[in-house]
Amino acid sequence: MKRVLYTILLVLFISCGNDDGPPPSPEGALLIFPDENSECTTGISVNEELSQVTFEWMPAKNADLYTLTVINLNTNAPQAITSASTSVALSIEKGAPFSWSVTSSNTGSDLTATSDNWLFYNSGSQTTYAPFPAQLIVPKSGATVQKNSANEVSLEWFGADVEDDIEQFEVYFSEQNPPNALLVSTNGQVLETNVTVISGTTYYWKVITTDAEGNSSDSGVFDFKVL
Incomplete structure (x- = not known):
């Protein structure tokens, strides 16, 4: 009996040691x-509306698959493609602003990691560009937030902006x-301001x-609820 028990423990020890x-x-x-x-001026023209742009990134440690996500900031329409390569060619609209990011994954794991999010304009016929739509950071859309002691x-x-000549931000705010x-x-x-709010x-x-040239862009509407 002791011999059998010893054998079982030895097998378990070896199994654990090989984990x-x-x-x-x-x-x-x-x-x-x-x-x-x-x-971006290197795109290859596909037709009057589209050009093919090659997106490139560095290999990520412990990753064997990458998902490129490109979002047209005028329409908020995303394009996503998964590849084992570190470069992907994608046809996107000419003269439009885009954001892009890459999500790294490993076929042996459920975990993923996402890169920074970069903005760019895909070259078109225009010689000047509107600013990129402002990225609303805080509060996140749909969030429920706590006001401070001053009810703010x-x-x-x-x-x-491509030309780095932003002159002003206009912040619109209401219950409608x-x-x-x-x-x-x-x-x-x-890049921030405080606003007085009411709970609920x-x-x-x-x-x-x-x-500076009078070009403008709209961030789109975010909403939040106050506790």
Whole structure:
């Protein structure tokens, strides 16, 4: 009996000793091209509306698959493609702003990692570009937030422009959708403002970005509820 028990324990010990554990988690890829906040002029024309752009990124540690996601910021329409390669060619609209990112994955793991999110304009016939639509950061759309002791909530956003000549942000804020009341107009360096709120109320907000040449873009509407 002792001999059998010893044999069982030995088998279990060897089995545990050979357990390599779960596969390592993939890391986020470093993006290469198209450059961040740039105009992409290397696309190959497909037709009057589309050009083919090659997206490139560095290999990510512990990753064997990558999912490229490209979003047209005018329409919010996404395109996604999965590849084992670190470059993918995609046909996208000419003269439009885009965001792009890469999600790294490992076939032996359920874990993923996502790269930074970069913005760019795909070259078109125009010689000047509107600013990229402002990225609304805080509060996130659909979030429920806590007001501070002064009954205020902070609104934060990020703006970028190919020519780097943003002149102002106009923040619209109201209880109606779309928001129709101008809350504040700031210069191109101010990226946050506080607003007075009431508990139990849902609010809507958006940011209009304008550059030195009068070009403008609309962030789209975000909403949040106050506790």
